[in-house]
Structures are given as C-alpha cells and as structure tokens.
Amino acid sequence: xxxxxxxxxxxxxxxxxxxxxxxxxxxxxxxxxxxxxxxxxxxxxxxxxxxxxxxxxxxxxxxxxxxxxxxxxxxxxxxxxxxxxxxxxxxxxxxxxxxxxxxxxxxxxxxxxxxxxxxxxxxxxxxxxxxxxxxxxxxxxxxxxxxxxxxxxxxxxxxxxxxxxxxxxxxxxxxxxxxxxxxxxxxxxxxxxxxxxxxxxxxxxxxxxxxxxxxxxxxxxxxxxxxxxxxxxxxxxxxxxxxxxxxxxxxxxxxxxxxxxxxxxxxxxxxxxx
Numbered sequence: 518x519x520x521x522x523x524x525x526x527x528x529x530x531x532x533x534x535x536x537x538x539x540x541x542x543x544x545x546x547x548x549x550x551x552x553x554x555x556x557x558x559x560x561x562x563x564x565x566x567x568x569x570x571x572x573x574x575x576x577x578x579x580x581x582x583x584x585x586x587x588x589x590x591x592x593x594x595x596x597x598x599x600x601x602x603x604x605x606x607x608x609x610x611x612x613x614x615x616x617x618x619x620x621x622x623x624x625x626x627x628x629x630x631x632x633x634x635x636x637x638x639x640x641x642x643x644x645x646x647x648x649x650x651x652x653x654x655x656x657x658x659x660x661x662x663x664x665x666x667x668x669x670x671x672x673x674x675x676x677x678x679x680x681x682x683x684x685x686x687x688x689x690x691x692x693x694x695x696x697x698x699x700x701x702x703x704x705x706x707x708x709x710x711x712x713x714x715x716x717x718x719x720x721x722x723x724x725x726x727x728x729x730x731x732x733x734x735x736x737x738x739x740x741x742x743x744x745x746x747x748x749x750x751x752x753x754x755x756x757x758x759x760x761x762x763x764x765x766x767x768x769x770x771x772x773x774x775x776x777x778x779x780x781x782x783x784x785x786x787x788x789x790x791x
Contacts, residue, residue, distance in 0.1 A: 615789025
C-alpha cells in the first residue's frame with residue numbers, strides 16, 4: 518500500500534454504518550488527527566478520538582478539517598441543517614450516492630444563509646474495509662488544493678483513488694466500482710452453486726470459487742496486460758475455457774447483460790439525485 522501523510526486531517530464522520538465504519542478503520546490504522554464520530558450505536562474509538570450519538574454532543578472547541586457525510590441520502594437533510602449552524606465554512610466530503618453538490622449546498626445554505634460550504638463528492642466501495650477500496654472523486658471549481666488534498670488523503674488511506682472532471686461521471690463511478698463488488702460477489706455465488714451442481718463438496722466449491730476470483734483479480738491488478746489479453750492467455754482454442762466463453766459471450770449473454778446492468782445502476786444513481 519502506498520505511503521500516506523500522517524496524521525490524516527481531522528474528521529467529523531457523520532454516519533458510521535458499513536461504509537463509514539470501513540473508512541474509519543483505515544483512517545485509524547494510518548494515523549488521524551483527533552476526530553469525532555457521529556454514531557447512534559455508540560461504537561468505541563481509541564483516544565484522542567470521540568464518539569457522539571447526536572451532533573449536539575460534539576465538544577464545542579472541535580473544528581474538523583473535513584466533515585464526511587456517510588449517512589443515508591434520504592436521512593441527510595436534518596444532519597445538514599445542524600451542521601450548517603455548527604460549521605458554516607466547512608469542507609464536506611459526501612460519499613452518498615445521488616446527492617449532488619448543488620443539492621447539498623442548497624440545503625446547507627437554506628439552513629444557514631451565512632454558510633459558505635465547499636462540497637466534494639466521492640464514491641468509495643466496501644473493499645475499503647481491507648485497504649483495497651476504489652474511490653472516484655469530484656471537486657467543484659471553488660475547492661482549493663488543500664481541500665482536495667485532505668479528501669484525497671482520506672480515501673487514499675483505504676485504497677486507490679481517481680478524480681473525474683465532471684460531476685455526472687460520479688454516477689458512472691457508482692455503477693462500476695461503487696456497486697461493482699456486488700457483481701463480483703454474485704459471480705462467486707453462482708460459481709459456487711455451479712460447482713456443487715457438478716458434484717463438488719460445498720466447501721470445496723466455495724474455496725475454488727473464492728480463490729479463483731481472488732487470484733484472477735490480483736493478476737489483473739498487477740499485470741501490464743489488459744483484461745482482454747489476459748483472457749486470451751487462459752483460452753486455448755477448442756479447450757474447456759473456450760467452450761464456457763461461448764456461453765458467456767453469446768450476444769444475449771454478458772456482452773448485453775453487463776452494459777445493461779451498469780446502465781441500470783447509473784440510472785438509479787441519477788434518480789436518487791432528483
């Protein structure tokens with residue numbers, strides 16, 4: 518894993534569910550300035566960090582470098598209303614699907630007309646929990662280099678990052694890498710079931726499916742060759758792999774289904790912003 522600046526910027530983490538918790542674990546492992554976690558389940562964090570169950574409990578002197586919005590999009594507005602009063606000049610990093618910079622900024626300034634927040638959007642994914650995340654980020658023109666660096670450092674601490682130049686591309690990031698782990702997990706699930714149907718003991722089928730996907734992913738990540746070339750290297754003409762790929766690559770199979778699935782995810786991300 519690449520080296521990261523230490524300590525990371527101080528954070529107010531608003532929401533500590535699956536994604537928020539995964540990021541928090543990575544930040545704690547890489548060193549984090551004293552931070553506050555808003556978590557209604559009151560998880561424990563090591564000193565000098567603090568957990569609060571409501572925003573009213575945040576220590577008065579605390580001024581975070583970045584507020585990370587990791588609540589559910591449909592539950593964000595009351596949180597934004599309170600944050601706008603507490604931190605009117607905040608840098609906010611939103612990892613919520615759908616909610617646009619414009620909609621979040623509008624809500625913030627409606628709650629506090631004197632507020633002047635800077636919203637940066639990101640879409641991480643659940644492999645952040647093991648430091649293997651993939652996050653896409655978008656920053657509006659008014660974001661400073663320091664603000665972008667703080668947000669990038671937080672996400673680089675839990676995986677890799679890419680910046681996109683247009684906000685609407687975050688929906689594409691969501692459809693590819695944000696939702697992508699579920700596609701891989703589904704493939705593992707189906708391979709495991711197929712192995713059992715072919716007579717393998719369930720435990721063997723599970724190990725074979727999981728480790729095959731793990732090894733193939735690691736090879737793909739480390740190889741300079743592209744995915745198509747790596748696929749060709751496995752596929753001997755007239756062999757077993759070629760026979761399976763005839764099924765996977767039929768016009769009405771993966772070549773049609775995968776783009777449709779990704780488009781459906783991107784479309785839903787856009788719907789969540791409306």
